[in-house]
Amino acid sequence: xxxxxxxxxxxxxxxxxxxxxxxxxxxxxxxxxxxxxxxxxxxxxxxxxxxxxxxxxxxxxxxxxxxxxxxxxxxxxxxxxxxxxxxxxxxxxxxxxxxxxxxxxxxxxxxxxxxxxxxxxxxxxxxxxxxxxxxxxxxxxxxxxxxxxxxxxxxxxxxxxxxxxxxxxxxxxxxxxxxxxxxxxxxxxxxxxxxxxxxxxxxxxxxxxxxxxxxxxxxxxxxxxxxxxxxxxxxxxxxxxxxxxxxxxxxxxxxxxxxxxxxxxxxxxxxxxxxxxxxxxxxxxxxxxxxxxxxxxxxxxxxxxxxxxxxxxxxxxxxxxxx
Numbered sequence: 614x615x616x617x618x619x620x621x622x623x624x625x626x627x628x629x630x631x632x633x634x635x636x637x638x639x640x641x642x643x644x645x646x647x648x649x650x651x652x653x654x655x656x657x658x659x660x661x662x663x664x665x666x667x668x669x670x671x672x673x674x675x676x677x678x679x680x681x682x683x684x685x686x687x688x689x690x691x692x693x694x695x696x697x698x699x700x701x702x703x704x705x706x707x708x709x710x711x712x713x714x715x716x717x718x719x720x721x722x723x724x725x726x727x728x729x730x731x732x733x734x735x736x737x738x739x740x741x742x743x744x745x746x747x748x749x750x751x752x753x754x755x756x757x758x759x760x761x762x763x764x765x766x767x768x769x770x771x772x773x774x775x776x777x778x779x780x781x782x783x784x785x786x787x788x789x790x791x792x793x794x795x796x797x798x799x800x801x802x803x804x805x806x807x808x809x810x811x812x813x814x815x816x817x818x819x820x821x822x823x824x825x826x827x828x829x830x831x832x833x834x835x836x837x838x839x840x841x842x843x844x845x846x847x848x849x850x851x852x853x854x855x856x857x858x859x860x861x862x863x864x865x866x867x868x869x870x871x872x873x874x875x876x877x878x879x880x881x882x883x884x885x886x887x888x889x890x891x892x893x894x895x896x897x898x899x900x901x902x903x904x905x906x907x908x909x910x911x912x913x914x915x916x917x918x919x920x921x922x923x924x925x926x927x928x929x930x931x932x933x934x935x936x
Contacts, residue, residue: 623733623889624896626765627903636727638764638871639736639888642686642720643748643881651683651721651746658742667691668709669716678735682724685712688865720750720759727766737887744881752878753803761877761891765899767848769870772828774902775848776816778872781902782843783813784911786876789842789894793877800878805840812836817912829853833860842876 626635646654652671656663661676670684670691684691690712692703703711723743725736750759768774782789786807794801812835815821823831829849837860839846850857851868877891901908 623730624893625730626896627899634729635766636729637733637766637892638727639725639733640760640762640764641723641725641740641743641879641881641888642759642761643723643743643750643879644720644754644759645747645749646721647716648683648685648721651723651743651748652681654742654746655681655683655723655739658745659739667693667705669712670694678728678732678739679726681726684722684724685716686720686722687712687715690715718754718756720754721748722760727764733888733892737889740881740886749882750879751882752797752800752880758800758803758805759879759881760875761879761888763874763877763892763895764847764869764871765874765895767870767872769848769852772823772825775845776821776823776828777902777905777908778899779843779845780813780817780912781898781908783808783817784915785898785901786842789876789898792894793891804878805842805844805876808841808843809835814916817915819909819912825852826856829856833857837861839864839866839873839875842874844873844875847871847873 628635648669648671649665652663652673655661655673655676659673659676659678659681661673661681664672664674666672666684667690669687670682673681673683688694689701689703690708692705692708723739725739728736752759767778790801790804790807794804812831815831815835829852832845832849833856836845846857846861846864846866847869848871850866851870854868857866874895877888877894880886901911
């Protein structure tokens with residue numbers, strides 16, 4: 614059973630240079646009510662005006678958390694938005710029909726705009742409105758994860774920091790996967806594949822200091838997919854769109870200078886479920902990345918022992934695995 618402590622505090626991110634106000638966008642996937650019904654419930658529960666984009670995508674503008682969006686999580690049902698990256702293009706009528714056909718198997722997705730960290734607790738309040746509308750889910754369906762995704766503002770101009778976060782995540786990933794799946798094989802098998810070991814070994818090398826083009830090329834060569842626990846395609850697309858699109862012309866990517874953390878799973882069907890524990894685990898990744906001595910010790914032990922989370926390097930917080 615996933616942790617459901619809705620009273621857990623939301624930990625702060627380490628500052629990046631002079632930045633003390635980073636924000637995070639959130640995506641929550643669930644089963645149950647249609648996008649239309651969900652948008653109506655959100656407008657009634659948290660304010661705002663519902664606006665239809667297509668038969669399976671709606672906005673709730675002017676809510677207490679800003680402009681929300683809720684949609685069927687299948688880009689073929691939104692061709693007006695994804696047409697240029699669809700291998701096969703269909704018209705709006707066919708897209709609407711496809712949506713009705715697959716709505717029993719494809720999740721809905723609530724998209725919350727970037728918020729200050731101190732407002733993340735308010736997201737838990739939105740979960741009640743979703744449940745009242747009939748939203749449900751326990752981490753996965755028969756076909757894949759029900760994702761809880763965080764889009765954390767990233768320092769796009771700081772390659773050193775980006776690499777540090779990649780390495781810290783790679784070292785902690787096996788622990789993160791165990792925590793998220795909580796011993797349940799059904800959930801674990803639907804988690805995104807981990808970074809390939811050869812890629813982690815490469816970026817964890819002490820002499821790995823690539824320029825931007827080399828970093829993106831190395832990432833694309835090892836991870837030519839958005840299906841990773843820490844997906845850097847949105848960030849790299851914002852830095853060099855032609856380079857990414859040459860390799861991945863049809864991948865569903867939006868250019869955003871963010872760390873797209875998509876390993877956690879949503880459990881709207883669990884009473885009292887909160888996004889706080891998963892958020893705090895991510896903060897643990899960034900704290901490790903920001904501590905150069907501990908990160909160097911961890912990568913050194915990893916290269917020596919081959920252990921993704923080597924023993925004997927201490928702890929950063931209660932959310933970080935013990936050494």
